[in-house]
Amino acid sequence: MNQQASPNVLVTILAPDVATQTVTIKDDVARVFDPATDKTLGFNFLQADAIDASLVTNGPVTLTEAQVTALNKHLTAVGFAPELLADNDAKFVVGYVESAEPHPDSDHLLVTKTRVDNDESLQIVSGSPNMQADIYVVVAKVGALMPDGGIIWPGELRGVSSNGMITSGRELHLQNAPQQKGALILPEDFAKVGTPFDFDKGNTLFA
Structure with a gap:
């Protein structure tokens, strides 16, 4: 999250960038995907504070199981597939x-x-x-x-x-x-x- 540039926007990244990308917005969520394969590259949650106040921070975010559950529930509610997975392994x-x-x-x-x-x-x-x-x-x-x-x-x-x-x-x-x-x-x-x-x-x- 970058609170100065985009307050309350949570950017989640699921796959590497590709040369050509497409964005679909439903309600307050933007899905970024590869139009050639329909593979999701990431989701931008435009009002993360309304989903879970504990998500609001500045800088890198390590999502908990509970936060991932809340985000996936929101994805389902707006019409996207709940694709997020919690990953708590040390990197x-x-x-x-x-x-x-x-x-x-x-x-x-x-x-x-x-x-x-x-x-x-x-x-x-x-x-x-x-x-x-x-x-x-x-x-x-x-x-x-x-x-x-x-x-x-x-x-x-x-x-x-x-x-x-x-x-x-x-x-x-x-x-x-x-x-x-x-x-x-x-x-x-x-x-x-x-x-x-x-x-x-x-x-x-x-x-």
């Missing part, structure tokens, strides 16, 4: 780079296998100049809202799938972080792999 986690292999179609990208939990490893393509195996890093998982407003989506880099991003201190907006490219390499004892990244603790890394 910034401590990861461990198990392997880093040369990209088949690039001389500067590496294809990593990065563990983000005991039972989950992700293929993440990285262009960080200090990328290598056997390091601890911060992973922005799919769905993460970066401090600069960008959202991490599944994608491909030169034909190789990538699911998430290994981040730098600069990209995380950590205090006094170096302002150059390069993954943030965490101390081995920073936190257990899969643990949500503690931004406050991260701010002490460059003190």
Whole structure:
């Protein structure tokens, strides 16, 4: 929500932007979708305060189960499908780079296998100049809202799938972080792999 630019407007994003988008407005809800596939890209709730006063804030919003239920109920009431899903999983986690292999179609990208939990490893393509195996890093998982407003989506880099991003201190907006490219390499004892990244603790890394 941006209370200065659009008071009480809640913008929800369900999918990446496409080149051509269409908007349908019903009552106080705008549905943004891809006209080629009819896939919903997002909903703009134009009077969020009237749906649930607890939604009113400024900046990124992490929706609770109850808030998602209220929004879906409102979508149904105005004639849209209730497509919102609650997602309470941590999006910034401590990861461990198990392997880093040369990209088949690039001389500067590496294809990593990065563990983000005991039972989950992700293929993440990285262009960080200090990328290598056997390091601890911060992973922005799919769905993460970066401090600069960008959202991490599944994608491909030169034909190789990538699911998430290994981040730098600069990209995380950590205090006094170096302002150059390069993954943030965490101390081995920073936190257990899969643990949500503690931004406050991260701010002490460059003190």
